[in-house]
Amino acid sequence: MTKAFRPDVDAPEWKGGYAPYDILKEGTIALVVVALLTIALALIFSSPDEHAVTIKSWSNATPVDFAQTALSELNGTSGTAQYGAPYNTASEGQKLGPLALAKWAGARIPVNTVRDFVIDPLRALPDQPPLTQGLATWRSASDATRTNWVAHYTKAASQMTYANGQVVVSTTNAGPVPLFINDLTMMARSGALDQALVTQHGFYTTDYTKPLLFLSDGSYLKNLAQKDHLLGTQWGMMNETGSYPGQAWLWLYTFWYQVTPFSTSANADVQVWGLMMLLSVILLFVPFIPGLRSIPRKSRVYRLIWREHYRNL
Amino acid sequence: MTTEIDRQWTTRLRRRAEGKLPPEKLLPDTQPSYVSSWIYVFGVTTMAALCMVIATGCVLAIFGPQWWHTSSVGHFVNSLHLWAVEIFFFAMVIHLWGKFFMASWRGGRTLTWMTGVVTFLASIAAGFTGYASQSNFDSQWITTQAKDGINASGAGSFFNVLNLGQMLMWHIVLLPLVAVLLTVLHVLMVRVKGVVPPFSDETTEVAR
Numbered sequence: 001m002t003k004a005f006r007p008d009v010d011a012p013e014w015k016g017g018y019a020p021y022d023i024l025k026e027g028t029i030a031l032v033v034v035a036l037l038t039i040a041l042a043l044i045f046s047s048p049d050e051h052a053v054t055i056k057s058w059s060n061a062t063p064v065d066f067a068q069t070a071l072s073e074l075n076g077t078s079g080t081a082q083y084g085a086p087y088n089t090a091s092e093g094q095k096l097g098p099l100a101l102a103k104w105a106g107a108r109i110p111v112n113t114v115r116d117f118v119i120d121p122l123r124a125l126p127d128q129p130p131l132t133q134g135l136a137t138w139r140s141a142s143d144a145t146r147t148n149w150v151a152h153y154t155k156a157a158s159q160m161t162y163a164n165g166q167v168v169v170s171t172t173n174a175g176p177v178p179l180f181i182n183d184l185t186m187m188a189r190s191g192a193l194d195q196a197l198v199t200q201h202g203f204y205t206t207d208y209t210k211p212l213l214f215l216s217d218g219s220y221l222k223n224l225a226q227k228d229h230l231l232g233t234q235w236g237m238m239n240e241t242g243s244y245p246g247q248a249w250l251w252l253y254t255f256w257y258q259v260t261p262f263s264t265s266a267n268a269d270v271q272v273w274g275l276m277m278l279l280s281v282i283l284l285f286v287p288f289i290p291g292l293r294s295i296p297r298k299s300r301v302y303r304l305i306w307r308e309h310y311r312n313l
Numbered sequence: 314m315t316t317e318i319d320r321q322w323t324t325r326l327r328r329r330a331e332g333k334l335p336p337e338k339l340l341p342d343t344q345p346s347y348v349s350s351w352i353y354v355f356g357v358t359t360m361a362a363l364c365m366v367i368a369t370g371c372v373l374a375i376f377g378p379q380w381w382h383t384s385s386v387g388h389f390v391n392s393l394h395l396w397a398v399e400i401f402f403f404a405m406v407i408h409l410w411g412k413f414f415m416a417s418w419r420g421g422r423t424l425t426w427m428t429g430v431v432t433f434l435a436s437i438a439a440g441f442t443g444y445a446s447q448s449n450f451d452s453q454w455i456t457t458q459a460k461d462g463i464n465a466s467g468a469g470s471f472f473n474v475l476n477l478g479q480m481l482m483w484h485i486v487l488l489p490l491v492a493v494l495l496t497v498l499h500v501l502m503v504r505v506k507g508v509v510p511p512f513s514d515e516t517t518e519v520a521r
Contacts, residue, residue: 007512008416008419009418009419010419010420011419011420011421011422011509011510012510012513013510014345014347014507014510016345016346016347017345017346018343018344018345018346019343019344019345019346019348019349020342020343021341021342021343021344021348022342023340023341023342024340026357027357027360027361030354030357030358030360030361031361031364031365033358033361034358034361034362034364034365034397034400035361035365037396037400038362038365038369038393038396038397038400039393041392041396041399041400042389042392042393042395042396043392045392045396046388046389046392047388047391047392047394047395047396048449048451049381049382049388049391049447049449050449050450050451051449051450052448052449052450052452052453053450053453083464085464085467085469085470086464086469086470086473093464093465094465096465101465101466101467102464102465102466102467102469102470104467105467105468105469105470105471106470107470108470108471109469109470109473206476206477206478206479206481207473207475207476207477207478207479208475208476208477209473209475209476212453212456212457212475213457213475215453215457216457221453221454221457224450224454225454230454230458232458236454236458237458237459240444240451240455241450241451244395245399247440247441247444248399248402249402249406249437249440250437267465269461269462269464269465270462270465270466272462273462273463273465273466274466280430280434283430284427284430284431285427286413286418286426287418287423287426287427288423293416293418295413296413296414296415296416297416297512299414301414302414302415302416302511302512305350305352305411305414305415306347306350306415306511307350308347308349308350309346309347309349309511310511312346
């Protein structure tokens with residue numbers, strides 16, 4: 001007994017002719033051609049390698065942006081301070097419908113911006129009597145007093161300037177906060193903060209989570225990226241510096257960020273991620289999905305692919 | 314009557330492998346006459362580009378992750394690696410669409426299709442971790458942006474794109490291992506089942 005033939009699932013048995021086929025020769029020719037093409041492209045176009053931004057280069061180029069960012073880490077208004085999981089519990093994070101996936105996964109990479117980005121690095125500075133005194137004052141103050149100092153400084157910081165090697169903010173009742181922001185800026189400009197942020201757990205490191213979070217809280221990195229057409233609104237996810245093709249295969253992932261509702265959604269990241277996971281699963285299971293698996297037969301593109309075969313029928 | 318040798322795992326495995334994939338299927342010297350289109354070139358091109366990606370990646374691995382920033386030879390090898398990756402994805406995407414329009418899952422080839430799709434997805438992850446491991450401005454920007462999507466999915470608690478060491482290990486060990494194993498499996502499946510035949514409107518019986 002035979003089953004009914006399903007044209008999108010079953011394939012007819014081939015009863016036609018066979019042609020000579022040298023699989024090893026084909027593979028060798030392909031390898032040689034691809035190798036030559038790769039060498040030619042590398043010689044002609046090279047590859048991009050722009051130096052990494054450091055905290056030192058950032059704070060020397062735009063000291064006020066650095067100092068404002070340092071203040072946002074101290075007063076809890078920075079992107080990292082308000083991020084939520086996996087860095088802290090400051091917010092619930094993005095949600096996919098009712099699903100708070102990030103929150104459920106938990107704050108497994110803890111980052112306390114006050115401690116990790118400001119206080120601990122300042123403690124690492126040697127031979128600074130006023131700073132040592134300021135840190136002692138901070139340590140002995142109540143939370144309410146600290147909040148009050150930071151609030152006074154924040155209020156005046158909109159007029160912040162940088163002059164004669166000092167961060168200048170006209171404020172009173174800010175406790176040691178002006179000293180902290182100024183000394184942290186000096187520390188950053190010397191390069192010492194780059195080291196302090198990666199050596200908190202010892203001499204060796206391959207983990208740049210903290211300096212990268214600090215950098216991304218400021219405007220400097222973003223402004224550089226904008227010049228290199230790398231922002232999300234510039235299809236940046238698939239671009240790289242210069243005129244290189246980048247990750248062109250991410251075009252669909254990037255596309256969703258350009259259109260509504262994703263372009264205006266506060267949960268765009270998790271929504272686009274969820275949509276791409278769904279599309280990937282659909283692609284994987286195309287052979288089982290009626291309608292989708294019929295597209296090749298009904299589109300008749302196969303007539304073009306096998307045109308010689310159909311011509312000879 | 315079966316002997317002790319017949320019952321051995323090794324004997325059984327060998328006989329099963331010989332039955333599924335005899336030498337004339339593994340290394341064929343003929344193929345059906347319908348296999349005559351430029352679209353078939355992109356499968357072997359993808360494989361050739363993968364060989365180039367691995368070879369150039371091995372050279373970069375030998376000298377370490379900082380080498381290509383400080384040496385002109387290293388920078389050239391990195392350029393080879395980059396362009397081999399670009400050719401790899403270009404060929405792979407065309408191969409994928411070509412196979413889609415051939416409905417190449419027909420005739421018991423579903424797993425061949427699925428291993429191909431998973432290889433494609435694993436390759437995207439491998440490419441991404443490569444961009445994240447460059448230790449330059451591109452990797453700084455890409456990782457600080459990509460973290461939001463990955464963190465929002467909950468995966469960021471375990472897969473920290475800002476951790477250079479973790480990304481490098483995924484890029485040079487785990488994902489290449491997955492991609493290469495899946496590619497080998499994919500190719501063996503193609504050899505076992507052969508290339509999918511053209512659609513035949515007249516056929517009325519299942520033939521596999």
